[in-house]
Amino acid sequence: MPLFSPNRSLLSPKFEGYKFAPLEYGEVTAHHSLAYRISQTNASGRAPLSFQEVQSRVLHNHLAVCGQSTRAAYIDADLRVVLIDVNETTLAPTLKAVYELPRPIQSTAVESLQREYPSAVFVDATSLFVADGYGSLYALRIEGDRSAELLAAYKLAIPAETGSAQASAPFRLHRAASVSGQGVVVVLSSKHYPQTAPQEPAQKTHKAPPVRFDIWGAQITLPVANSSQTQPLQIVWHRRGDDVPAYTAYDASRQAFLLVGSSSYLPIDVSPTPTYEPSSDEIAPIPRKGENLDGVSTPGAGVPKPPPYSWTQTSDSVTIAIPLPSDTPTEHIKVAFSPRTLTVLVEGTSTAGATIAPTAEIPVAVPRFTLKSLWDGILPGTSVWTFDRAAARAFGVLTLHLDKAHEGTRWPQVFARSPGVPGEEEEVPETLDPSELYAIRESLEKYTAALREGTDGDGLGLGASVPSLAEGERDDEVDLSVGKAVRVTWAGTGGSRTLWPGEGDGSLEILSTPLPGSAGALIPSLVAKNGLDGVVYTLKDGSSVDGPPVWEHTSTYSALAFVLASKRDTRFVHHVAGRAVLAFESGASELGGNVYIYRGAGPKEIWAKQTVLKLGGGSAGALLGVGSMEVQGKTIILGLCEGELTILHDVL
Numbered sequence: 001m002p003l004f005s006p007n008r009s010l011l012s013p014k015f016e017g018y019k020f021a022p023l024e025y026g027e028v029t030a031h032h033s034l035a036y037r038i039s040q041t042n043a044s045g046r047a048p049l050s051f052q053e054v055q056s057r058v059l060h061n062h063l064a065v066c067g068q069s070t071r072a073a074y075i076d077a078d079l080r081v082v083l084i085d086v087n088e089t090t091l092a093p094t095l096k097a098v099y100e101l102p103r104p105i106q107s108t109a110v111e112s113l114q115r116e117y118p119s120a121v122f123v124d125a126t127s128l129f130v131a132d133g134y135g136s137l138y139a140l141r142i143e144g145d146r147s148a149e150l151l152a153a154y155k156l157a158i159p160a161e162t163g164s165a166q167a168s169a170p171f172r173l174h175r176a177a178s179v180s181g182q183g184v185v186v187v188l189s190s191k192h193y194p195q196t197a198p199q200e201p202a203q204k205t206h207k208a209p210p211v212r213f214d215i216w217g218a219q220i221t222l223p224v225a226n227s228s229q230t231q232p233l234q235i236v237w238h239r240r241g242d243d244v245p246a247y248t249a250y251d252a253s254r255q256a257f258l259l260v261g262s263s264s265y266l267p268i269d270v271s272p273t274p275t276y277e278p279s280s281d282e283i284a285p286i287p288r289k290g291e292n293l294d295g296v297s298t299p300g301a302g303v304p305k306p307p308p309y310s311w312t313q314t315s316d317s318v319t320i321a322i323p324l325p326s327d328t329p330t331e332h333i334k335v336a337f338s339p340r341t342l343t344v345l346v347e348g349t350s351t352a353g354a355t356i357a358p359t360a361e362i363p364v365a366v367p368r369f370t371l372k373s374l375w376d377g378i379l380p381g382t383s384v385w386t387f388d389r390a391a392a393r394a395f396g397v398l399t400l401h402l403d404k405a406h407e408g409t410r411w412p413q414v415f416a417r418s419p420g421v422p423g424e425e426e427e428v429p430e431t432l433d434p435s436e437l438y439a440i441r442e443s444l445e446k447y448t449a450a451l452r453e454g455t456d457g458d459g460l461g462l463g464a465s466v467p468s469l470a471e472g473e474r475d476d477e478v479d480l481s482v483g484k485a486v487r488v489t490w491a492g493t494g495g496s497r498t499l500w501p502g503e504g505d506g507s508l509e510i511l512s513t514p515l516p517g518s519a520g521a522l523i524p525s526l527v528a529k530n531g532l533d534g535v536v537y538t539l540k541d542g543s544s545v546d547g548p549p550v551w552e553h554t555s556t557y558s559a560l561a562f563v564l565a566s567k568r569d570t571r572f573v574h575h576v577a578g579r580a581v582l583a584f585e586s587g588a589s590e591l592g593g594n595v596y597i598y599r600g601a602g603p604k605e606i607w608a609k610q611t612v613l614k615l616g617g618g619s620a621g622a623l624l625g626v627g628s629m630e631v632q633g634k635t636i637i638l639g640l641c642e643g644e645l646t647i648l649h650d651v652l
Helices: 051-058 437-453 476-481 560-564
Strands: 017-020 029-033 071-075 080-086 093-100 119-124 127-131 136-141 149-155 172-179 183-191 213-220 230-232 234-241 247-251 256-261 310-313 317-325 333-337 341-346 369-373 384-388 395-403 484-492 508-514 525-530 533-539 551-557 570-576 580-585 594-599 607-614 623-631 634-641 644-649
Touching: 071 119, 071 127, 071 623, 080 634, 093 136, 093 644, 119 172, 127 172, 127 183, 172 247, 234 256, 234 484, 247 508, 333 384, 333 395, 341 395, 508 560, 525 551, 533 560, 560 594, 570 623, 580 623
Parallel strands: 017 607, 149 230, 508 570
Antiparallel strands: 029 644, 071 080, 080 093, 119 127, 127 136, 136 149, 172 183, 183 213, 213 234, 247 256, 256 484, 310 317, 317 395, 333 341, 341 369, 384 395, 484 508, 508 525, 525 533, 533 551, 570 580, 580 594, 594 607, 623 634, 634 644
8 A cells, every 4th residue: 555645535626726815015024134144155175066965955944943932043154053032922033143163174285075054953942953064063052041052062973884985074964853762863964975986987978976875863862961072973873865855854653763855765784776777779769649650751740630629618608719721701600509509510511520721732620510519508699609710821710609508617528428429529628718819820820831841840739738727837847847756764763774564665756845843843744746736644643663654645735736836946845734835935036035825725625825925035135044933823934044034924
């Protein structure tokens, strides 16, 4: 049984889209300048970064939020740990530099490793772990309004049996969790530096050498004893994968850590399943419909033939567009409406699908409908037809306007199905905009030109669309690229490899991870791509430590993948389960810096609400971190920019 299975009763196949619900910007946002500015500049080392490393740095969240209080922290450009305390009454933040991390001395004469961004994680409101990005971890205690006290400093001492060429390496903090009987376990990630460099391929290639990453679970005993000496971290478990985890969580009911990334994270003594790559002799082109790869190409071969008509609908009408040669006399067109049938006859056609030709070379199929049964009833007295001749072009458009007898009823197709009837036409999908009849005529022009000249008309279709969310706004190549393919891996707190039935079977495409902080981030959940929708899977508590994980489909964000496909500058996509999905733009350009809030809707609702607010960009600088807090029963959202802290309230 698959780990992730959608509940069809929670899907909304009739969903129409998102309606804009504006908020008074000045009433829900507050901007505060940063006295301690943060920077995303991170240039060190001489070796170039791999794609995975670049992507990890782009998506790195520089803001750490304490889930049990109204406290957050970040590390500024001068390696100062800056504490943010939000007043529960006024929501005004107080910023204070509580500790300055030592800056390592680096020499240009010595080869240095690429550093990581500084990172921090809270254990509770008074305990904070900070990684400087160079390879050191600091345990800080924060009491009242005083500066933080350094309790201990740690180094990542990489065991020799891992096959690493480095005794230590820069690392990034992902999570800290209190584990019963073990104190605190922090999850770290670092780049793996193999002892033997990968062999150069026999032939030069532009493909980058493979890069792997180590995921560490390090135990720190509480309370942390004061020590002036740097100590090695006590490693309790170790995994290795092909990417930095996109999301981590701790499940106390199963006493295991959840690792979500583009690969499985396995012990080094477990070989990953090899991927099959076909040789050049095995790669062959896939023929298009009707294409003969073994034969001699002929003019027009492989050119998609437009369907005989295109159609769209509103709540009270159906519009059908039929292309006809522009020189067709109006008196040759016969249209008759009845409450349940439609008749369309064009003089010169005697059978369904017969052809007439604007030129002797290019025949055009014209549909012929004789008392053709419609899917639902119409009002014949108010239904009309028009013919746009467009004499300057080869094709005009015959447009039929049918008034629905039952207003509000959505038609899945124009005509009633007649199973088993010979010559029955294939149904044509609905298109979106009835005003774009010009595109229909243009499609026919290009199609016939391809037939005459033998040029490739691939991609020219008539009405080949997606119901409700239509061709004019959908780009299949872009929509298919939305989401990140991930695998789910579990690691037991004691280092055991936790593997349950179904784990690792295929991959899951996620659109969103929980918003860091206290707003719904305590219960692990993922928003996965299901067609055009975003399906929320929530992890249920285990009945025992050995109980396999159960992911329950709890809600759906309809058409989420479709709307996210239009966002080109998105840095973070997070959700508050059951309430909203938030897409944050990076704000690197003058026009960006927005947060798009998509609210949830029930399975029977056809509309949902969308809100857009300015969060970063411009003088505020790029958005580098986000988080959430619960203040007096309300959720506030923090956006950390290079020069500004923005707080959103009363938006969820």
